[in-house]
């Protein structure tokens with residue numbers, strides 16, 4: 418399934434924070450959203466998993482407006498890892514992940530063996546299979562995140578919407594998570610702060626800046642020094658990763674960049690970047 422975001426505008430109490438957003442999350446591809454703090458990534462993702470209603474525009478799931486689907490139907494197609502990792506659930510991990518099976522259950526129906534199997538496999542996929550009887554409240558931030566990801570996996574949807582899934586994860590668990598996403602080949606819309614992770618895992622990237630999509634394309638097309646200077650205000654060299662061949666962004670952690678004087682070493686300006 419694919420997601421089309423058309424002319425999306427989203428506002429909080431009348432203040433527009435996402436405007437004129439157009440983008441596609443193509444079937445089976447990993448589509449990344451990157452951008453500075455407050456650029457609107459979470460807001461845009463919240464409209465896709467129906468937590469927020471657009472002020473204008475539409476989110477289409479294979480051509481149907483998601484607002485017209487019933488909550489249960491959309492939950493059978495779209496699973497989310499929200500930025501709010503809340504829920505101080507007094508539940509075991511197994512019980513938290515089993516919540517992912519709810520869209521498939523009739524009222525008061527219990528779990529069956531297939532559900533239990535999916536729950537166990539989802540916990541194992543995120544490396545928490547040996548902890549199924551522990552309580553969610555006693556987990557670290559990164560462990561909670563992995564369990565909530567397992568809940569999204571247990572929902573067995575065609576579409577995954579993940580807000581900062583690598584936040585809180587140590588580098589090994591980041592790599593494992595990215596490998597899981599690559600391996601699943603679901604339609605995935607994911608926000609990432611780590612631009613090198615985004616370069617390695619995303620098929621396409623959209624850059625949000627002050628609520629607008631300012632660049633779209635493959636990581637190689639998008640993640641260029643002038644864009645990093647203009648959007649993030651940082652100096653960076655983009656080289657080829659010596660092990661993987663992915664674009665590797667080497668940031669200058671010593672000083673910020675003044676875009677007006679930043680030399681355009683790639684020969685491209687932000688305006689030259691291809692549209693999606």
Ligand SMILES: Nc1ncnc2c1ncn2[C@@H]1O[C@H](COP(=O)(O)OP(=O)(O)OP(=O)(O)O)[C@@H](O)[C@H]1O
Nearest residue numbers: 429430434452453454455456457458459460461500
């Ligand atoms: N519940 C809310 N009520 C009012 N304003 C909000 C709310 N949530 C976010 N905003 C504002 O909307 C804008 C976009 O926020 P959003 O969380 O979508 O950005 P983001 O790109 O996900 O940021 P970050 O990288 O910091 O997570 C910001 O100015 C933020 O202050």
